[in-house]
Amino acid sequence: MNPIHPPFAPSFPIRSIDDVRRLEQTPIATALPVRSTYEIFSNAAHAFGNKTALTFLRSGDPDDTPIRWSYAQLLAGIHQTANLLHALGVGSGDAVAVLLPACLEYHLALWGGEAAGIVQPLNPLLTDEKLVSLMSAAGAKVLIAWGSDDESGMWSKAMRLRDQVPTLRAVLRVAPHDEPPGSAPALPEGVADFNALRAGEPADRLVSGRDIAPTDIAAYFHTGGTTGAPKLARHSHGAQVFTAWASVKLQGLQHTDITINGYPLFHVAGVLPASLASLSAGVEVIIPTTALMRNKAVISNYWRLVEKYRPTSLSAVPTVLAALANVPLDGADISSIRYCRTGAAVLAPELAARFERLFGLHVHESLGMTEMAGISTITPPGVVGPAGCVGFPLPYVRLRIVALDEHGNASDRDLAAGEQGMVLFKSPNLFSGFLDPADNAKAFTADGWLATGDLGWLDDQGRLNLTGRSKDLIIRSGHNIDPKVIEDALGAHPAVQLCAAVGAPDAYAGELPVVFATLVPGASASEEELLAFTAARVDEAPARPKSVVIIEHMPMTNVGKIYKPELRALAARKVADALVDEACAALGLPAAARPQVQADGESALKVVIDAAAAGTLAAQLQAQLQQVLGRLPFKAQVILQ
Incomplete structure (x- = not known):
């Protein structure tokens, strides 16, 4: 039996790098x-017993009664x-x-899974094909799944997956x-x-x-967002424990604290710095419905929820x-909040x-990544x-800033x-490499x-x-352009809600900067106005965007990051559309x-010519488009049909 240790607690307030070095004076x-991680929960239950560990909100209505679980x-x-298991x-x-969606049982699956074997959280919004690939790569023996299709069709997905993953023994x-009691479907x-067993x-x-x-x-x-072949990052128990310990020390987490965890529990941010760190210190963790921050009622009632549950x-x-x-306080008392933090993407100064x-x-702000068990700096x-x-x-972490080579590595x-360069790390919470050594x-x-x-x-x-x-660097004629310079400039406009700059393909320069933006609800601005506003605030001429495109919705990953590959594809399509119009004219x-x-996969385009409609000019149009599109730095196929 493992010895019982005190729960994690702050040693002293961290206000400088010297305070961090002071922590390092004690051998790790x-x-x-x-x-x-099993020891973390044993220690916490011993110390906190009947104190609330998890509070699950059934809905976004602050008047609803939540479900609570104690540490015991x-x-x-x-x-x-x-x-x-x-x-x-x-x-x-x-x-x-x-x-699973966000729920109390997710924490049983996570930490019970780690106590028995190796847990593999899955993004439920991935396609069946990618889920099968991930589970097969891991050799998953058991699948713990949500018994309803109300959240991303999870139950139907689970039933399809069971026939396609050869290692799977049980669902x-x-x-x-x-x-309602007694309404569960008959199970094959x-x-x-899960709960009955x-x-x-x-x-x-x-x-x-x-x-x-x-x-x-x-x-x-799994890493890499929603594209590409599966890359499974292996976390050791020691790495996850270190993330929890270091987070408690630097954030000053105490058992009197309360936090709302709106991060998905298939993502390291929600599992480790947001959940494990909090639970290692006796914090009460609130789960805001199964849909988390995708629940519009949670967003619209957020400040009322803060007033009721008093998160710190x-x-x-x-x-x-x-x-x-965009959600007004309307008199809500949010004075309980003493610490506000963000991560996963760079914060715009205007926001x-x-x-x-x-x-x-x-x-x-903090920096976290899957390859460092969820947290790197705080x-x-x-x-x-x-x-x-x-x-x-x-x-105990070592950090370097190094210059980029000619390939951006x-x-x-x-x-x-x-001086700006790439950030490198060596750390006690460094991951144990990818499951496939070729990915390392x-x-x-x-x-x-770690690069x-x-x-x-x-x-x-x-x-x-x-x-x-x-x-994400935009490389224009060999000149590296930091998209953040453009995004900070446009983001200062009062009508702009979110914006993202990417490189549009260009035959001469390789890439030209363009920027996409969504507007604050109720605000208005023209693309010409926003372009002029941005150009006036970007000092370096090559970095001034060639266009600003207003879009209704910004493409997002499942954890709320702006998904730039989709914007790059949209920029490429706009360039191709313009060249097609010129050729037709x-x-x-x-x-x-x-x-x-049309899109042709994730990084290429296909131009389809209707041979009957183009008539005798079809072959000439095809040849002309093949020539002009062939000069661009992306794949484009021109076909007659």
Whole structure:
């Protein structure tokens, strides 16, 4: 049996890099004796017992009665879940896939899954094909799935997946919290009721008697957003424990704190810095409905929910902060919030200023990534930095800023403070590499540093300041343009809600900067006005955008980041459309004969010419379009049909 240690608690307020170094004076083995996430929950239950650990909001209505679990109930459920999985044949090297919305049972699947084997949280919005690929790569033995299609069609997906993943032995159905008794559907062979089965398992211990080592793999998290082949990042128990410990130390988390976790629980931000860190310190974690911040009622009632539940911290991605900035306080008392933080994407200065102006809350930024178990740097309470400042590196972490090579990758040339380059890390919470070793080559430098792809610089206070991603750089005639320069300029316009700059393909320059924007509800502005506004605020001529395009909805990833690949594809299509129009006009073709420009996969276009409509000019049009589109730096196929 593992010894009981005190729950994690802050040592002293962190206000400078010297305070971080002071933490490092104690050897890490002494400072952090906890070996696994299972120990975290054992320690917390021993210390906090009947104190509320999780509060689930059934709806966005502040008057609804929530469902609450204590720390003792949570540990009992973790024991039952781990024991159930053990009975189903799950061992320390076996994966347990999870296909759930935000719910209390997600925490049983996560931490019970890690106590029994390796948990694999899945993004429910991925296609069946990608989910099958991810589960097959992990060799998932058990799938824990939501028993309803109300959330992203999860139950139907689960039933389809069970026939396509060869390693899958069982599916466990989690009944929705509002399912009437006796209304559950009949379950096919190999599918069982999760809560009914776990209720029959011991709740006071791990039947397996497993001794979990810090190096044991705890989880597989998939990376790469919603595109590409699956890349499964392996997290050790030690890495996840370190993330929780360091987050508590730098944020000053205490058992009297309350937080609303609006991050998805298939994503590292929601699982580790937002959940595990809080629960390791006795914090009450509020889950705002199964849909989280996608629930319009949660957004519209957010400040009333704050007034009722009295959270001491607010944490959300910048796009959610932008949505909340449109929700008036209407007299709600939000004085309980002492700390507001964001991450996942660079915060626009105008949004930071607007949030502080409207609500009196300074937004503290952090940097997190899957490859570092969810957190890399933190801006502690009481440390006020400009937008883009993501704070201090964690204790025992090494950080470098290096110049980019001619391909935009990390070089071995270190840069001085104040100079921008790629951010590299070595850290106790560094992931254990990808499941497929072939994916590791681009993740690390030749001498073993994690190459983050983030661009940033260190200020004179030892804080990391981010400017963007190396892959998002717009390269115009060999000149690197930071899209953040453009985005900050346009984002200062009062009518702009969100904006994102990308490179549009150009035959001469390679790429030209263009920017897409959504407007604040009720606001109006023309594209010409916004273009002039932006150009006047971008000093460097090559970085001034060639166009501003107003769109109704900004494309987002499932965790609320702006999805730039879709914008780059849209920019490429606009360029192709213009060239098609020019070619048709030169040949005198009528509008009815205009070819259709279509997406061809995720990074290419297809131009389809109607041979009958184009008549005798069809072949000439095809040749002309092949020539002009062939000069552009993207794939375009011109076909007759």
